[in-house]
């Protein structure tokens with residue numbers, strides 16, 4: 221394995237980390253496995269295409285997460301909040317339906333073709349990493365993801381809202397009895413999770429191509445990451461996201477015929493070894 | 504004088520199974536009331552009704568104002584619960600568990616320092632996980648967490664369950680200090696002795712009905728004891 225392959229793994233892992241931390245947080249609070257998460261990521265990427273064309277990529281980096289936060293608010297207020305008492309399978313199916321609807325809408329607006337999103341000029345070249353010339357934009361993805369993850373963890377540890385999120389993820393009823401407005405906490409978390417998906421989509425746009433299958437393709441990987449990391453565990457999701465990025469990228473070089481199966485093999489292996497995942501506290 | 508907490512014809516049910524029927528009582532400012540009854544009588548359900556955990560019909564009022572049924576509202580109005588089984592958040596430290604009590608956003612004499620003064624054991628384990636504590640310390644943590652909200656009425660659901668006598672004596676002492684700060688107590692207990700030490704009045708539930716109430720000295724009477732079959 222050379223440095224470029226490892227860095228490719230870290231770049232993909234970064235995107236999985238951002239996506240899966242949002243999914244894990246939403247699951248922790250609402251008990252909803254949000255199958256629309258891939259569609260949110262995809263929305264972020266398509267929006268990034270349009271905003272980059274009309275304004276700039278830097279604007280997209282701000283606008284897309286904000287726009288996705290608004291979509292997150294709609295998801296929470298219209299769906300999750302009212303479906304709290306329904307079974308997981310029902311809510312899961314509804315989010316799956318939402319994913320299909322969002323992808324259809326994207327198809328109507330942007331069409332079926334693959335769309336190019338250029339990285340900003342300053343990030344377009346290569347940088348020297350331990351003697352290897354490596355695309356600067358991918359290092360940028362990695363840097364954003366690391367800063368984001370650190371900021372998220374720090375915020376959850378030190379702020380009152382972070383404390384309330386951690387409490388409500390563990391035991392919503394007791395948290396509410398203690399005076400925490402769990403609905404408001406959930407709204408914050410779903411907006412944040414959707415914004416993170418939008419950020420991941422924006423970051424992915426210049427790296428991968430923007431195309432109709434991107435949401436479902438990444439959703440499978442993110443679901444695997446969340447299960448492997450321990451469902452509902454943020455730290456586990458972050459670690460597993462990075463790990464899966466590396467396994468997949470490096471596997472594609474060494475075992476090209478098996479590469480597509482590697483995430484599933486990793487899933488089965490981890491679940492056989494630790495049924496609740498790396499950091500699993502809830503099943 | 505308006506009561507700090509009042510139930511008027513409260514019915515409570517879980518999934519259609521009726522648990523409380525037509526329960527009416529009031530707790531005044533500064534008084535301590537014991538709530539007794541055998542297992543399954545509906546004591547916990549009565550306390551949880553304040554937070555709309557069961558499905559509730561009838562009126563529950565705090566300070567004479569009927570509450571909305573939003574679960575987080577009573578704590579903000581100063582009616583706080585130390586739940587049965589303590590319900591410590593296992594993923595949070597002792598200090599973090601205590602800080603949860605501030606979610607109610609009420610100020611007063613209770614803060615992290617005064618709670619640590621009341622329960623020095625908690626100060627010593629401040630950075631430990633809440634569930635790494637002994638049963639007695641977890642109960643102190645649950646009480647401290649509720650006190651952080653500076654309650655006007657503190658409701659405790661079987662706080663001595665599973666605790667050693669020496670710890671129970673410490674809890675009684677702590678609760679006396681809470682009383683002397685002017686906080687009302689609604690105490691659910693199997694140990695009648697503890698209620699007799701702290702309360703001036705009792706309420707008795709049997710099969711979801713309020714079957715007896717009176718001054719604490721009546722709790723000894725044979726007919727009361729038989730009615731609640733302690």
Ligand SMILES: Nc1ncnc2c1ncn2[C@@H]1O[C@H](COP(=O)(O)OP(=O)(O)O)[C@@H](O)[C@H]1O
Nearest residue numbers: 517520522540541542543544545546547548549
């Ligand atoms: N969450 C619940 N769901 C369904 N039934 C419950 C629930 N909690 C309590 N009950 C029932 O309500 C009745 C009263 O229970 P509870 O209020 O816990 O009694 P107590 O606290 O006096 O021992 C019991 O018959 C119990 O089985």
Ligand SMILES: [Mg+2]
Nearest residue numbers: 546547548587
């Ligand atoms: Mg009980």
